Amino acid sequence: MATAKEKMDEAASKIATNQDxxxxxxxxxxxxxxxxxxxxWVMNLxxxxxxxxxxxxxxxxxxxxxGDYVDMLEGRANGQQLFFSGxxxxxGDMGLAMKLQKLTDVLK
Numbered sequence: 001m002a003t004a005k006e007k008m009d010e011a012a013s014k015i016a017t018n019q020d021x022x023x024x025x026x027x028x029x030x031x032x033x034x035x036x037x038x039x040x041w042v043m044n045l046x047x048x049x050x051x052x053x054x055x056x057x058x059x060x061x062x063x064x065x066x067g068d069y070v071d072m073l074e075g076r077a078n079g080q081q082l083f084f085s086g087x088x089x090x091x092g093d094m095g096l097a098m099k100l101q102k103l104t105d106v107l108k
Contacts, residue, residue: 003037030058
């Protein structure tokens with residue numbers, strides 16, 4: 001199974017090749033992924049699209065288990081279900097969290 005870091009590295013390369021689609025989301029997200037293979041990443045989908053590992057300012061922070069993040073990106077888990085079951089927590093602008101489906105489309 002892929003790790004969250006591998007998925008973030010994939011996201012970085014897909015965002016680099018789809019800068020206009022990434023900019024259309026227009027937000028900065030922070031992903032705090034707990035457990036094996038986890039970590040913290042900031043995903044800029046605004047003025048300078050890209051992904052950086054580590055802390056940083058974000059308009060919307062997503063907190064979840066690293067394994068759930070991988071499952072969500074690989075289609076084994078649904079973000080809404082994870083949210084309503086308490087496995088995905090959102091801090092900051094909830095409206096931006098609703099744009100996450102558009103983000104997963106960019107990352108596919």
